[in-house]
Amino acid sequence: xxxxxxxxxxxxxxxxxxxxxxxxxxxxxxxxxxxxxxxxxxxxxxxxxxxxxxxxxxxxxxxxxxxxxxxxxxxxxxxxxxxxxxxxxxxxxxxxxxxxxxxxxxxxxxxxxxxxxxxxxxxxxxxxxxxxxxxxxxxxxxxxxxxxxxxxxxxxxxxxxxxxxxxxxxxxxxxxxxxxxxxxxxxxxxxxxxxxxxxxxxxxxxxxxxxx
Amino acid sequence: xxxxxxxxxxxxxxxxxxxxxxxxxxxxxxxxxxxxxxxxxxxxxxxxxxxxxxxxxxxxxxxxxxxxxxxxxxxxxxxxxxxxxxxxxxxxxxxx
Numbered sequence: 001x002x003x004x005x006x007x008x009x010x011x012x013x014x015x016x017x018x019x020x021x022x023x024x025x026x027x028x029x030x031x032x033x034x035x036x037x038x039x040x041x042x043x044x045x046x047x048x049x050x051x052x053x054x055x056x057x058x059x060x061x062x063x064x065x066x067x068x069x070x071x072x073x074x075x076x077x078x079x080x081x082x083x084x085x086x087x088x089x090x091x092x093x094x095x096x097x098x099x100x101x102x103x104x105x106x107x108x109x110x111x112x113x114x115x116x117x118x119x120x121x122x123x124x125x126x127x128x129x130x131x132x133x134x135x136x137x138x139x140x141x142x143x144x145x146x147x148x149x150x151x152x153x154x155x156x157x158x159x160x161x162x163x164x165x166x167x168x169x170x171x172x173x174x175x176x177x178x179x180x181x182x183x184x185x186x187x188x189x190x191x192x193x194x195x196x197x198x199x200x201x202x203x204x205x206x207x208x209x210x211x212x
Numbered sequence: 213x214x215x216x217x218x219x220x221x222x223x224x225x226x227x228x229x230x231x232x233x234x235x236x237x238x239x240x241x242x243x244x245x246x247x248x249x250x251x252x253x254x255x256x257x258x259x260x261x262x263x264x265x266x267x268x269x270x271x272x273x274x275x276x277x278x279x280x281x282x283x284x285x286x287x288x289x290x291x292x293x294x295x296x297x298x299x300x301x302x303x304x305x306x307x308x
Binding site: 001002003004005006007028031032033034035036037039040041042043044045046047048049050051052053055056057058059062063064065066067085086089090093096097098099100102103155158162167168172173176177180181184202203 | 214215216219220222224226229230232234235236238240242243244246247248249253254255256257259260261263264276279280283284286287288291292294296298299300
C-alpha cells in the first residue's frame with residue numbers, strides 16, 4: 001500500500017507530513033519515558049522482520065498481491081507508540097534506499113501504515129482480549145482481528161486521501177481499496193497469528209514488557 | 213547465543229526467500245490500474261537499490277536476496293541504535 005508520488009495533492013501531502021512528524025515526535029517522547037533496555041533488541045528484531053516480510057508479496061485473487069504491514073504485530077507486542085517508531089524507520093528506509101513509496105508521499109505512508117495501522121490494530125486487539133480473555137486463545141484471536149482490521153482501516157484512509165486529492169472519486173476508490181484489502185488483511189492476520197504464537201511458545205515473557 | 217540472535221537469523225532467512233514473492237501488483241497498484249490513475253505515478257528522482265534489486269548484479273534473484281539481506285541488517289541496526297538512544301535513562305539516573 002506504499003503510495004508513489006503523483007497520486008496525492010499538495011494539501012494532502014502537507015497535512016499527512018505534519019501529522020506524521022507530530023506523531024513521530026510524540027512517539028519519541030513516550031519511548032523516552034517508558035522504553036527500557038529490554039525493549040531495544042525486540043524493537044530491532046521486530047523492524048528487521050517487518051522489513052523482510054514486507055518483501056514477500058503473497059498472491060491473492062485476480063492477479064493481485066499483498067504483503068504484511070506488520071504494524072498490528074509490533075503494536076500488540078510493544079505498544080502503539082513503539083510501533084509508530086518501528087514502522088516509521090522501516091518506511092523511511094524503504095522510501096530513501098529502495099524507492100518503495102514516494103518521497104513526497106512518505107508522510108502519508110507513515111500516517112497510513114504507521115499511525116493508523118498501529119493504533120487500529122492495537123485497540124482492536126485490546127478489545128478482543130477483553131471479550132475473549134487475555135489468555136493464549138484470546139491473544140491469538142485478538143492478533144488476527146487486530147491485524148486484519150489494521151490493513152482494512154489503513155486502506156480506507158488511503159482511499160480517502162486518494163479521493164480528497166482528486167486521483168479517483170471516493171465512490172470508486174473506497175469500495176475497491178477496502179474490498180481488496182479485506183482479503184490482503186486475511187494474510188496479515190494469518191502471518192501475525194503465526195508470529196505471535198511463535199513468541200507465545202518461545203518467549204511468552206516478552207508479553208509482560210511494558211507497552212509503549 | 214541470545215534469543216534475538218536467533219530471531220535475527222530467522223529475519224535473514226525470510227529475506228533469502230524473497231525472490232519467491234509474487235510479482236503481481238499490490239492492492240493499491242491494482243486499484244490504480246483498474247481505475248485509470250496508475251499513470252499519475254511518478255518515479256523517484258534518484259535510485260539507490262530501486263525495487264529491492266541490488267544494482268550491477270546480473271542474476272535477479274541474487275540481486276534481490278542481497279538487497280533483502282542488506283536492508284534487514286540495516287533496519288535492525290538503525291532501530292536498535294535509535295532504541296538505545298531514546299530509551300529511558302530514568303533508572304540509571306535514580307541510581308546516581
